[in-house]
Amino acid sequence: xxxxxxxxxxxxxxxxxxxxxxxxxxxxxxxxxxxxxxxxxxxxxxxxxxxxxxxxxxxxxxxxxxxxxxxxxxxxxxxxxxxxxxxxxxxxxxxxxxxxxxxxxxxxxxxxxxxxxxxxxxxxxxxxxxxxxxxxxxxxxxxxxxxxxxxxxxxxxxxxxxxxxxxxxxxxxxxxxxxxxxxxxxxxxxxxxxxxxxxxxxxxxxxxxxxxxxxxxxxxxxxxxxxxxxxxxxxxxxxxxxxxxxxxxxxxxxxxxxxxxxxxxxxxxxxxxxxxxxxxxxxxxxxxxxxxxxxxxxxxxxxxxxxxxxxx
Amino acid sequence: xxxxxxxxxxxxxxxxxxxxxxxxxxxxxxxxxxxxxxxxxxxxxxxxxxxxxxxxxxxxxxxxxxxxxxxxxxxxxxxxxxxxxxxxxxxxxxxxxxxxxxxxxxxxxxxxxxxxxxxxxxxxxxxxxxxxxxxxxxxxxxxxxxxxxxxxxxxxxxxxxxxxxxxxxxxxxxxxxxxxxxxxxxxxxxxxxxxxxxxxxxxxxxxxxxxxxxxxxxxxxxxxxxxxxxxxxxxxxxxxxxxxxxxxxxxxxxxxxxxxxxxxxxxxxxxxxxxxxxxxxxxxxxxxxxxxxxxxxxxxxxxxxxxxxxxxxxxxxxxxxxxxxxxxxxxxxxxxxxxxxxxxxxxxxxxxxxxxxxxxxxxxxxxxxxxxxxxxxxxxxxxxxxxxxxxxxxxxxxxxxxxxxxxxxxxxxxxxxxxxxxxxxxxx
Numbered sequence: 001x002x003x004x005x006x007x008x009x010x011x012x013x014x015x016x017x018x019x020x021x022x023x024x025x026x027x028x029x030x031x032x033x034x035x036x037x038x039x040x041x042x043x044x045x046x047x048x049x050x051x052x053x054x055x056x057x058x059x060x061x062x063x064x065x066x067x068x069x070x071x072x073x074x075x076x077x078x079x080x081x082x083x084x085x086x087x088x089x090x091x092x093x094x095x096x097x098x099x100x101x102x103x104x105x106x107x108x109x110x111x112x113x114x115x116x117x118x119x120x121x122x123x124x125x126x127x128x129x130x131x132x133x134x135x136x137x138x139x140x141x142x143x144x145x146x147x148x149x150x151x152x153x154x155x156x157x158x159x160x161x162x163x164x165x166x167x168x169x170x171x172x173x174x175x176x177x178x179x180x181x182x183x184x185x186x187x188x189x190x191x192x193x194x195x196x197x198x199x200x201x202x203x204x205x206x207x208x209x210x211x212x213x214x215x216x217x218x219x220x221x222x223x224x225x226x227x228x229x230x231x232x233x234x235x236x237x238x239x240x241x242x243x244x245x246x247x248x249x250x251x252x253x254x255x256x257x258x259x260x261x262x263x264x265x266x267x268x269x270x271x272x273x274x275x276x277x278x279x280x281x282x283x284x285x286x287x288x289x290x291x292x293x294x295x296x297x298x299x300x301x302x303x304x305x306x307x308x309x310x311x312x
Numbered sequence: 313x314x315x316x317x318x319x320x321x322x323x324x325x326x327x328x329x330x331x332x333x334x335x336x337x338x339x340x341x342x343x344x345x346x347x348x349x350x351x352x353x354x355x356x357x358x359x360x361x362x363x364x365x366x367x368x369x370x371x372x373x374x375x376x377x378x379x380x381x382x383x384x385x386x387x388x389x390x391x392x393x394x395x396x397x398x399x400x401x402x403x404x405x406x407x408x409x410x411x412x413x414x415x416x417x418x419x420x421x422x423x424x425x426x427x428x429x430x431x432x433x434x435x436x437x438x439x440x441x442x443x444x445x446x447x448x449x450x451x452x453x454x455x456x457x458x459x460x461x462x463x464x465x466x467x468x469x470x471x472x473x474x475x476x477x478x479x480x481x482x483x484x485x486x487x488x489x490x491x492x493x494x495x496x497x498x499x500x501x502x503x504x505x506x507x508x509x510x511x512x513x514x515x516x517x518x519x520x521x522x523x524x525x526x527x528x529x530x531x532x533x534x535x536x537x538x539x540x541x542x543x544x545x546x547x548x549x550x551x552x553x554x555x556x557x558x559x560x561x562x563x564x565x566x567x568x569x570x571x572x573x574x575x576x577x578x579x580x581x582x583x584x585x586x587x588x589x590x591x592x593x594x595x596x597x598x599x600x601x602x603x604x605x606x607x608x609x610x611x612x613x614x615x616x617x618x619x620x621x622x623x624x625x626x627x628x629x630x631x632x633x634x635x636x637x638x639x640x641x642x643x644x645x646x647x648x649x650x651x652x653x654x655x656x657x658x659x660x661x662x663x664x665x666x667x668x669x670x671x672x673x674x675x676x677x678x679x680x681x682x683x684x685x686x687x688x689x690x691x692x693x694x695x696x697x698x699x700x701x702x703x704x705x706x707x708x709x710x711x712x713x714x715x716x717x718x719x720x721x722x723x724x725x726x727x728x729x730x731x732x733x734x735x736x737x738x739x740x
Contacts, residue, residue: 012514089630112517134516196508196512
């Protein structure tokens with residue numbers, strides 16, 4: 001088995017077979033990560049460029065670790081601000097990097113569609129590490145991996161994504177991936193933080209948190225950027241926290257064996273209480289561990305790897 | 313000596329009389345001498361141009377064009393834009409004032425007039441409504457109008473200040489010229505880059521709601537009603553705007569409106585390709601809006617068709633969608649789009665199409681043209697309605713290439729453009 005997709009630009013439109021292959025492959029890589037020497041020579045000779053046009057700590061670290069665990073050669077290109085401000089276009093930057101003979105570009109960019117544009121004008125394999133508020137497919141995959149690890153399945157589970165859906169690429173990738181895999185997805189947040197015509201995604205939309213949580217299996221809590229309040233989308237963080245914060249007493253509304261997730265970084269006391277973040281049902285740290293395994297699987301499969309991990 | 317020519321053998325379209333049928337057009341001294349419905353005997357002679365199978369109509373007028381001169385002559389000049397117009401079948405164009413610097417004084421209007429002396433088509437400048445198009449101080453409209461400004465506009469963005477717009481409308485009555493309004497409240501548009509709807513939600517892009525346009529359309533209608541000054545709504549893009557304008561016309565408010573080919577053909581879902589040539593303001597809307605714009609063009613709620621030809625360089629457009637400028641070019645594709653998507657689909661007739669592209673803009677701007685009446689300037693467009701062609705930006709006369717229609721197969725094209733009896737473009 002190999003992937004149908006040649007780039008990982010988003011989860012919208014990616015087939016269930018491809019997602020299943022990535023998640024299954026990630027299981028093998030997670031085993032490797034648990035070894036004493038958590039490294040395989042799989043991508044020896046492959047060069048990966050991490051092109052980060054937006055500040056990122058955990059995603060960049062996670063990709064870099066995944067690349068190193070696979071023995072790929074990695075270089076990082078980090079710049080803040082747009083390519084325009086820098087005076088060189090994205091296309092020129094990438095053509096220059098490509099001229100140095102590279103294989104894979106991992107790109108994080110503040111503009112939606114930047115990875116898609118890149119894929120259309122360069123020869124390398126492109127992996128989207130987050131584009132604007134559009135998609136963050138590896139986060140979607142690692143969230144699905146984490147859920148599947150605990151429940152053994154994705155179909156028919158009820159997942160509620162809570163918070164700033166409007167500005168969240170994590171929400172969009174989660175929605176597309178989970179719907180493809182047969183899960184039931186709901187979103188919940190104040191209407192100013194919900195994009196218009198949200199129902200057309202095929203999800204249930206709530207502005208009442210208690211109603212959204214009732215009977216759910218998994219809650220994926222999104223980070224609330226404090227700038228949203230300054231931008232006039234919220235009256236106060238206090239009110240947000242009171243009506244949309246995930247606190248201990250709200251957990252009773254959930255199904256038994258429920259799970260709390262958060263893509264990080266957390267604003268404790270705003271969208272999630274410390275008690276909940278550290279509860280036994282929280283998989284926030286396993287999400288981070290799984291992120292490396294899932295990104296290894298993506299890198300490996302997009303390099304032409306078949307389902308079974310080749311350890312040479 | 314001006315050309316004396318006879319356009320023989322074609323079918324003429326005359327929106328003034330409603331005639332659509334065979335006739336010969338006699339031109340002398342730069343004017344239309346007479347239009348004669350054909351007799352049996354064939355006309356021959358050195359000055360006869362045989363146009364069998366062609367359509368002959370009053371020259372098209374595009375009342376919404378950006379020529380980028382002065383300031384951005386790498387994108388378009390008055391001459392290159394005029395050549396593109398001639399190739400597209402236009403004999404007159406009105407150019408918008410958002411150049412660098414803007415056309416906000418009589419000297420700037422004179423500059424355009426002088427540069428246009430060598431242009432193949434007639435160029436009518438639109439003056440800026442406010443100094444520097446900053447939306448603060450009215451320009452010297454009377455003096456600019458005396459120099460040839462045919463309308464006033466801060467096109468490129470909407471006039472945000474309601475009271476200023478009221479004063480501008482009142483003051484414009486001194487010149488009798490319309491004010492062309494680009495309707496968009498920038499606070500509601502909220503730095504959006506595309507239509508706000510399911511697609512913008514999917515792509516995570518900032519959306520421009522239909523209401524950002526409609527609320528200002530409503531304001532212009534109310535202010536035009538109050539001041540009894542003429543307001544022209546540029547590039548109508550939403551179903552709600554079409555409805556508002558239709559109702560206002562019924563109530564005899566002095567409002568007119570235009571629509572662009574991209575707003576009656578392209579929808580926001582195409583932006584999933586992230587093609588920056590689809591980034592335009594007002595943004596591409598939904599199927600429902602397209603249907604309403606088409607209906608408005610058919611029933612007359614929308615008076616005319618304009619291209620909103622907005623040239624941008626390749627390097628300006630080859631960017632992330634968020635960073636690319638708004639605008640696309642249309643002078644050389646508008647006619648093909650109208651024939652292919654409106655006439656051939658039986659949405660409007662030939663007579664109606666020519667009315668929307670020639671007679672109506674002439675009436676709105678109060679400029680010559682739009683008719684084949686005796687004694688009128690010989691501004692004439694000849695069309696091959698059956699010519700099938702593929703849009704290839706490399707063949708454009710325009711200096712820019714930013715069209716979303718590249719590769720489109722269209723039917724119908726201008727094959728000869730005549731301005732004051734001079735053949736300024738011909739492929740015959």
